[in-house]
Amino acid sequence: EWDGVLSDLENGMIEVKSEDLAKLVSLGGWLRGAEASSALVLQNYSPEHAELIRQPGLASYLEKQLLAMSSDMRARPIVVKLLDGIHTIRSLIESENGPLSEETVRKVHGVCADLVPLSSRPLD
Numbered sequence: 001e002w003d004g005v006l007s008d009l010e011n012g013m014i015e016v017k018s019e020d021l022a023k024l025v026s027l028g029g030w031l032r033g034a035e036a037s038s039a040l041v042l043q044n045y046s047p048e049h050a051e052l053i054r055q056p057g058l059a060s061y062l063e064k065q066l067l068a069m070s071s072d073m074r075a076r077p078i079v080v081k082l083l084d085g086i087h088t089i090r091s092l093i094e095s096e097n098g099p100l101s102e103e104t105v106r107k108v109h110g111v112c113a114d115l116v117p118l119s120s121r122p123l124d
Contacts, residue, residue: 020073023065027082028119030062031112034089038109047099053108054100059090078118085115 034053041049066074066083073079088111092104100108 020069023062023069024079024082024119024123027062027066027086028116030058031085031115031119035109035112035116038105038112041105042102042109045102045105050100050102050105053105054093056090056094059086059093062086063090073123076123078121078123081118082115085111 034055037052041053063083063086066079066086069079074083089108092108092111093100096104
């Protein structure tokens, strides 16, 4: 159901010329999902469950979306922190061969937990 709401919200923002805002909403939704998924994996860690966290293609796509924002938007402190965080997450999930270790899942969770509140704050 969230996918449908997110899609409608993104389309509405694009219609009112808020592409950058739509990108931030997408990132915020993904961060919240990654935070929740990593918390679940950490409750009962297993290498198989840890693979749910590995989404390098999506992390790379979201990072590219942030980099494609206007320079004014990219210069805002919140966007700088979000970009740094998504880069960190992407680096973590791409750094290991095989299943992600419990420590890596814990680090991903920590970065997501730090970024989720930022993704819902006003940009001013």
